[in-house]
Amino acid sequence: MSNRIVPLSKTPKLKQLAKLQCNIFRTTYNPQQLRTEAHILRKPLKGQIISNYYGPADFPTPFQIAKLWKSDDFRLVIEKEDYRQRRVNMLRKRGKGAPTKQKGPADAKKKK
Amino acid sequence: MSEVLKIVKASKPMKRFPQPVSIPTGFLNTRVLRDNFKRQMAAQYEVTTKALKFIARNAALPQKVRIEAQVQLTALPNFTRMNQVRDRCVESGTSKKIIKPFRVSRYQFRLMARDGEFPGVKKGVW
Numbered sequence: 001m002s003n004r005i006v007p008l009s010k011t012p013k014l015k016q017l018a019k020l021q022c023n024i025f026r027t028t029y030n031p032q033q034l035r036t037e038a039h040i041l042r043k044p045l046k047g048q049i050i051s052n053y054y055g056p057a058d059f060p061t062p063f064q065i066a067k068l069w070k071s072d073d074f075r076l077v078i079e080k081e082d083y084r085q086r087r088v089n090m091l092r093k094r095g096k097g098a099p100t101k102q103k104g105p106a107d108a109k110k111k112k
Numbered sequence: 113m114s115e116v117l118k119i120v121k122a123s124k125p126m127k128r129f130p131q132p133v134s135i136p137t138g139f140l141n142t143r144v145l146r147d148n149f150k151r152q153m154a155a156q157y158e159v160t161t162k163a164l165k166f167i168a169r170n171a172a173l174p175q176k177v178r179i180e181a182q183v184q185l186t187a188l189p190n191f192t193r194m195n196q197v198r199d200r201c202v203e204s205g206t207s208k209k210i211i212k213p214f215r216v217s218r219y220q221f222r223l224m225a226r227d228g229e230f231p232g233v234k235k236g237v238w
Contacts, residue, residue: 030172037169040162047155050197053215054136054148061137 130189141205150196157192161185 015031022029028036060068066076091097126135126145133152135145167173167181190196199210201217209218214230225233 034171035169036172037166040166040169045158045162046194047158050194051151051155053151053197053199054144054202055138057134057136059137 130191139201139203139205141200143207144200144205147198147200150191153189153191154194154197157188158194161188161192161194164188 018031019029028038030036062078062081066078069076088097126132129149131153133149136148164181164185168178168185170178198207199212199215200207201210201220202215203220203224204217206217210216211218211221214221214224216224224230225235
């Protein structure tokens, strides 16, 4: 009588035991040790985290909030926009502003 | 809050991509938009991809089914894959030197931390 350990799946009685064990603990009975790759399904889903990286799509912008609270005697100042407008006004006063948009097609020269 | 919700609607889905997705608020850039699209698609196709992958790799299933699943998996467009997304800076849109817990690039992190926008973060002096 050899004293080496018999694998669970070898003898029929132990096979039955393994099957019962799997049934009780809700694991898959896999006597041939096949690769079922259950770990793919076991991993938690990460799509929600990945798709929310840039923040929610319906988050109000500063402009929308300013528009919401606007009244005759109250105005919200958006610092960035305020700075931009003041800068543009200063440039225009000095004649250094952007040129005005041309109306109509500008391809009169090309036709010649 | 309800008044805000009335005015603020999710932006219109964009037509430039194969499937319409909403535009994020915050810094916008062509590359940010593209990455946002990939993120939405990866999230949408996540379950499908996982199921196909499981079927394709499962040795207990018949060979024909496995090959079919593998073919379907490879036939999916690239934008549905998780490894296509890249973390970009939320403030400036750059993809390099991102400090991941804060989602910003190192320079933007410095500016924002200096302004005290990250609670608990302060300049190390010793």
